[in-house]
Amino acid sequence: MPVLFKQELQNKEAKEGKEVKLTCELTKPDTPVKWMKGNTVLHASEKYEFKQQGTVAELIIRDVTAIDAGDYTCTAGELKTTAQVKVNDATVVWKKGEAMLQASAKYEMKQKGTLAELVIHNAEPEDAGRYTCDTGDQQTTAQVKIHAVSALIEEGLKSLEALEGGTATLRCRLSREAPVEWRKGHTVLRPSNKYRMRQEGMVAELLIHDLETKDAGDYTCVAGSQKTTAALSVNALPVHFKKELKNEEGTESGTATLQCELSKAVSSVEWRKDGKALMPNGKYRMRREGRFAELVIQDLDLADAGSYTCVCGDQKTTATLRVNGKHSTHLPH
Structure with a gap:
């Protein structure tokens, strides 16, 4: 009596990293079978495992990746049955603590094959913490520490001479964006009608309005452990x-x-x-x-x-x- 396929192979879908089982059943037990992917004959390995028990033949494909997608065939003599295996990217979710992260200017999520990557842009001290990569049924967590890098003063203040009644602008350039503090002598300056602090990118500026002779003196810009000082001279206007x-x-x-x-x-x-x-x-x-x-x-x-x-x-x-x-x-x- 000729051997027939009692149950043919079924199409399967799996996530990357998972295992796929293809099963068929013959009418005659222990019938020798051959497994193929496309036109390539498969051999037992870490990737492929063959099982045969009675009338049931099984192919197990381990740790599937995108290249494992395709048509798989089980042949028994002249008979054959074919099914398609589709491999989906394993969708991961990134979390900081318990909060789910969304793609943004700060966070960039990359996924290529079995590799998932989270890029944290413009890292700041508040970005430190526990980050988790979650695939739904599995997760892995790592601790991120941020070491603050002091901004360096790339271009210091320059001494300035200005006329009474005018405005003086003191300017310095940093190696990166960072908060600065302005002082006159040892006194910390605050924004007012007299003083205006401006910061655009890596350039910090102090504007001193309505200059009087008493505004003359040493001015300092402090960025972390770095500082730069320059003298301001105010030339009095002649009285009339x-x-x-x-x-x-x-x-x-x-x-x-x-x-x-x-x-x-x-x-x-x-x-x-x-x-x-x-x-x-x-x-x-x-x-x-x-x-x-x-x-x-x-x-x-x-x-x-x-x-x-x-x-x-x-x-x-x-x-x-x-x-x-x-x-x-x-x-x-």
Whole structure:
């Protein structure tokens, strides 16, 4: 009686790394069979195991990879049965701690054949922790440690000279993006109307606005254990009178006020009458507030009339004061 296949091979699908079993059944027990992949005869090895028990013949393919996909045939004499084996990539899930990771600018997942890879870009201290590769029924875990690398100062601060009232920009370049701290002398600077800190990529900048002579000094940029220092010089603008003295007129026994405005606040001005320096007393009251200077002449008499000058450095402004006598009352003859 001729041998027939009672049960033919069935198509199989498996994940990479798994095992595939192809089974067929003949009508006659212990019938010799031959196994083939495509046109290649297979031999027993670590990859292939042949089993035959009674009427059942079995091929076991171990640790399957993409190259194991294809058509497999079992032949018995002139008879044959063929089935297709499909191998799917083993889909892995990556986790940090218990959190599942998604592909992003930070995390790149690669898979080639049986090799799965997680790439962590721009590693930072907070990326340290336990990472797990999970295939669903199996998982493997590893600990990642991040060693912080200090940023190096590639280009230090340069000393700078600037004009009063202007803005000075101090700049340094780092070997990588890193937080920096700015100091003037030993004082840590904070963002304000005076100071603005700017950082773009590896370049750190300190902008100092509305410069005054007191802003001159040593400025330091600190990045980790590294620092760079430069001196800022502020050149004072020459003072000039923004509003000059105006001629004034007063009445005997009254009060006269002379006022002028300078381009900036100064520590002192000098008042003169007809070229002679005046001192504060019961007659003269001198006031200075910010950029404004004022001379008040009290209890006017005719002798107070004359030329008054306000002097600041090599600048001066002059005005004339007229004092009118009190009107006499004439009785009719």
